[in-house]
Amino acid sequence: MCPACDVSLSVHLHPERLLCHLCGHAEDISLECKNCHGTTLKKVGVGTQHIEESLKKSFSKATIFRFDTDSTNTKIGKQEALQRLSEADIIIGTKMLTTGFDLSDIGLIGVILLEQELSYPQYNIEEKLYTSLKQLFGRGERKGQSTDIVVQTFVPENPLVKQIIEGNYKSFFMDTLKERREFNYPPFTEMATLDYRDMSREKSLQFQTLLHNKLKTLFANEECSIILNSIPFKKNNQFHTTIILKAPNIRNILQARESEILRNSKLSVIFS
Numbered sequence: 001m002c003p004a005c006d007v008s009l010s011v012h013l014h015p016e017r018l019l020c021h022l023c024g025h026a027e028d029i030s031l032e033c034k035n036c037h038g039t040t041l042k043k044v045g046v047g048t049q050h051i052e053e054s055l056k057k058s059f060s061k062a063t064i065f066r067f068d069t070d071s072t073n074t075k076i077g078k079q080e081a082l083q084r085l086s087e088a089d090i091i092i093g094t095k096m097l098t099t100g101f102d103l104s105d106i107g108l109i110g111v112i113l114l115e116q117e118l119s120y121p122q123y124n125i126e127e128k129l130y131t132s133l134k135q136l137f138g139r140g141e142r143k144g145q146s147t148d149i150v151v152q153t154f155v156p157e158n159p160l161v162k163q164i165i166e167g168n169y170k171s172f173f174m175d176t177l178k179e180r181r182e183f184n185y186p187p188f189t190e191m192a193t194l195d196y197r198d199m200s201r202e203k204s205l206q207f208q209t210l211l212h213n214k215l216k217t218l219f220a221n222e223e224c225s226i227i228l229n230s231i232p233f234k235k236n237n238q239f240h241t242t243i244i245l246k247a248p249n250i251r252n253i254l255q256a257r258e259s260e261i262l263r264n265s266k267l268s269v270i271f272s
Contacts, residue, residue: 002020002022002023002025003025004020004023004025004234004235004236004237005020005022005023005025005234005235005236006233006234006235007020007021007022009025009027010045010047011029011043011045011047012047012049013049013050013053014049016028016029017029022235022236023235023236023237029043046112046113048066048068048092048093048094049066051066051092051112052064052066052092055090055092059089059090062089062090063087063088063089063090064088064089064090064091064092065081065084065085065087065088065090065091065092066092066093067081067085067091067092067093067094067096067097068092068093068094068096085103091103095132097136097139098132098133098135098136098139103139104145105145106139106145106147107147107148108147108148108149108150109136109137109139109147109148109149109150110149110150110151110152111133111136111149111150111151111152112152113152113153113154114129114133114151114152114153114155114161114164115153115154115155115158115161117129117132118158118160123180123183123185123186123191123272124185124186124272126160126172126176127176129160129164130160130163130164130169130172133164137149151164151165159175160172163175184225184246185246186272189246189247189248189250190246190247190248190249190250190251190271191244191245191246191250191271191272192244192245192250192251192254192269192270192271192272193242193243193244193245193269193270193272194211194242194243194244194245194261194267194268194269195240195241195242195267195268195269195270196208196211196240196241196242196264196266196267197235197238197239197240197241197266197268198238198239198266199237199238199239200239201232201234201239204232204238204239204240204241205230205232205239205241207241207264207266207267208228208230208241208242208243211243211261211267212226212228212243214260214261215243215245215261218257218260218261219245219247219253222247222253223247223248224245224246224247224250224253225244225245225246225247226243226244226245227243227244227245227246228243229241229242229243229244250271251271254269
């Protein structure tokens with residue numbers, strides 16, 4: 001686990017290290033487990049670097065370019081990346097590739113582990129995934145090109161996966177609207193997340209409790225749902241606690257009580 005965040009570290013091969021994708025913390029790969037001191041450790045998982053290593057073995061003569069945050073973390077790196085994109089036979093990338101790049105002569109687009117995106121606890125994650133994939137597939141349809149598309153997944157029977165593969169936007173749209181109406185998500189209401197952060201876990205929880213009680217008093221006569229997330233999330237050595245508000249006019253409600261609620265510099269508001 002990352003010492004500064006509540007996420008696990010990811011294995012990177014070049015250079016070989018463990019890296020946190022939230023705060024950037026890096027450390028050497030240990031040959032011994034810190035808990036049980038066992039030494040039979042294995043590197044598992046699928047990342048862009050692992051995919052690159054495998055492709056080099058299968059296509060030794062091809063020009064392969066890996067396009068991710070590691071290869072484009074500086075201004076010079078981004079400029080070099082754009083040049084190498086146009087020269088590559090095979091491009092490996094993350095969601096960064098779905099927008100903003102004018103790629104041509106694409107013969108094949110492959111998507112690996114489609115279901116990984118669905119694990120994020122967001123009400124609109126399926127919409128984001130559908131949109132990203134439509135944009136990606138559209139890369140191969142531009143300029144009248146003919147492009148084959150391959151999707152790899154361990155959940156081929158998932159309704160969303162089927163709708164994406166079949167290009168059935170109408171079915172996806174109707175299913176999504178039905179679900180959001182049932183659980184009172186946008187566009188049937190407005191949502192706001194109040195995020196408080198503090199270096200102390202106890203202080204973050206205390207503030208959340210005080211804010212929750214104040215909101216219940218202030219919104220007693222409002223049509224507003226107040227949802228408390230009682231488990232703090234650690235990111236970059238700060239503990240984040242959140243409260244979600246749902247109401248048809250939550251923006252107006254918060255603006256009318258801004259001086260009473262939003263005066264703390266450690267408190268941020270995210271609308272969705």
